[in-house]
Amino acid sequence: MKSYVLSTASAIAVCAAGPAFADGHAEAEVLHYWTSGGEAKSVAVLQEEFAANGGTWTDMPVAGGGGDAAGTALRARVLAGNAPTAAQIKGPAIQEWFQEGVLADISAVAETEDWANLLPASIAAHMQCEGTWCAAPVNVHRVDWIWANTEILAANGIEMPTTWDEFNAAAETLQAAGIIPLAHGGQAWQDATVFETVVLGLGGAEFYQAALVDLDPEALTSDTMVAVFDQMRTMRGYVDENFSGRDWNLATAMVMNGEAAFQIMGDWAKGEFIAAGKVPGVDFTCASTPGDGYLYNVDSFAMFEVDGEEKAAGQALLAELIMGPNFQEVFNMNKGSIPARTDVDLSGFDECAQISAADMASTNEGGTLMPSYAHGMALFGAQSGAITDVVTAHFNSDMSSAEAVQMLADAVANSL
């Protein structure tokens, strides 16, 4: 109900602001995979704003597989020569689609609205294809979060860890007290999520860039990477026996119920805490995982080459609205992420979101704002998949770190 009021209010606000494209009729068919409760509500905000500006929105939601099904639908549409006006694609996939020569240029809107100065440089780079703007960012999820049950920490005299050694020490204390130190779900992408935060924490942003973005073979086989796998092995001892295949939200529930102390997961976990009526800072604590840096996961919409002025007008309107301050604020408040544009007033957001935004600004200046490999922001699917295979094989067996490092280098070479 609250979000409905908010979205209506924002729709009215946008109307009052005097839309640029209200005179010509605008049309958009939007393919996306935001179909679950909170997400569907968030995308409805955009739909209402679009309609309020005189546009006709044709919704094409495709559920399933974390976007896999939507990707399949998109490929079929493009192959059939009937691309949607806009589709939810992110990270290097945008460049992959651009290379297929099917993306439209939205530079006109981007330059009028001055996106280059509104977005952090590395996020802006994802939205540009060889100098032109080809996608509009919706939000920024931070991946390198560690969530903790405040009460358990207080009862065991533990501070939020700022180094991985501190984390290990805290985990030993908790284990001795009979509490599961780390709530984790044994699914490949969750293993990968923990792995990348450890890479960032132990190796620093420069090493992260070399290993997981540039795929430098030296970095992949370095001693630092061995240390990363050692830490993964140590952490394998901190999860409960029954972790295989558990969904991430069930792991979050373990932290909420006091069965487990910590969880390493992106800020969508915050939504679970808040939906259960927990208060940040009181019932649960959020902090970035040990080490410096920031791993982002940015959802975005790419525009496809389509015929007809109405559709082109629709793309321009859509791009303008997606990056509009109103939509960025309302949408991200619903979704638990933070706005991609840096000039939005954050006073209405919770404590964790404010930390996230402040860190995004500071890491952007310091050059440690990094794309999340585990969430498809850093690499093409084949490469990130090859890395994830090794990470999850190591985590779920008794493979040594040296073996894992060798396997990692081989797998990456084989995927190129």
Place this chain on the structure above:
Amino acid sequence: MTRWLQDNMPKIVLAPSFIIVMVFVYGFIAWTAWVSLTRSRLMPRYEIDSFIQYERLAASPRFETAMVNLAIFGTLFIVIAMVLGLLLAILLDQKIRTEGAIRTIYLYPMALSMIVTGTAWKWILNPELGIEATVQGWGFAGFEFGWLVDPDKAIYTVVIAAIWQSSGFVMALFLAGLRSVDEEIIKAAQVDGIPTWRVYSAIIIPSMAPIFLSAFIVLAHLAIKSFDLVIALTGGGPGYATDLPATYMYAMAFSRGDIGQAASSAMVMMLVVFAIVVPYLYSELRTKDD
């Protein structure tokens, strides 16, 4: 005209399905074979680039795991399901009173989709919810049954669930086979005072050879294309310990945008099927020629 129609009616009636099969089965097999020789990624491309995808497949530890799993799963599943099915059929063949009801009960798992079977067994085998927790609740605190979460044993849980699903169906096949054996021969053997187990092992089972072959073919192709059961039961995990070629192919095609890999693994799967079906077809055709 009428005469022409009479002569050609069968061809005309069969033509649509013939064309459909040619395009949608053999046409797409050819397409997949072609794509498997290219460097296709997100979208199919058509420039042939030798056997690069097959080399990548051979170098992939994950695909190796998938093939080993297929061998373990296929062998155990086919052998145990056939033995169990035969045993149930023989027991049911003893002219017992409630045969109809029992047959239905054993056949029912086949009516469930693999997704339902997989989900149910996921709960049954889950250490925190299922058998382990129940037996421990009875007071046997040391009881452990964590195969589902053990990377070395998880593939056997897939075997268990698949056997539960299919052995009733195999039983029905064998029961029909047992009933089709000539009563007279059996009666003659009984008159000669031959013990029942000898009647089965020397007369009935050998005369059921074609049924064995049919059951084997049905189970073998079920095993090779197994996908939904693994997805529902283990999701391919822990790690990728229970991956099968079909789940590997799905991951490559739909999650990773690596269509070349997906196509080449699909071709390997098809060759495995051929290795089983071709000898069968060959033997079938030869017997007809005799």
